[in-house]
Amino acid sequence: MDQVSGARRATAMLVGAAIMAASAAVCASAEPLIQNDPALGDATPAEIQILRSEQRRIDFQQQQQNLREQDRVRFGAPQPRLNVPILVPSRPPTTFGNSYAR
Numbered sequence: 001m002d003q004v005s006g007a008r009r010a011t012a013m014l015v016g017a018a019i020m021a022a023s024a025a026v027c028a029s030a031e032p033l034i035q036n037d038p039a040l041g042d043a044t045p046a047e048i049q050i051l052r053s054e055q056r057r058i059d060f061q062q063q064q065q066n067l068r069e070q071d072r073v074r075f076g077a078p079q080p081r082l083n084v085p086i087l088v089p090s091r092p093p094t095t096f097g098n099s100y101a102r
Helices: 001-038 047-074
Strands: none
Touching: none
């Protein structure tokens, strides 16, 4: 059993390292694309800032997706909810007078 869990752990670490390397390459390559794009030669600083913000948002979403994939590999599928019976009262509780009015 230890060999199987050790193999799973090693596989998870390799997959995690590959995903981290891929996300680092995506994040590192995003900024130079905006600065070196010849189509942006006449873009205003505000437009360039908007493009950078959009690119950062895309990078962040990609990073979050990579982290979710790492978690799926590391922790597996979520555990199913247990089917536990819930007690429901058959009638509402009755009250006898108002203790504040006495």
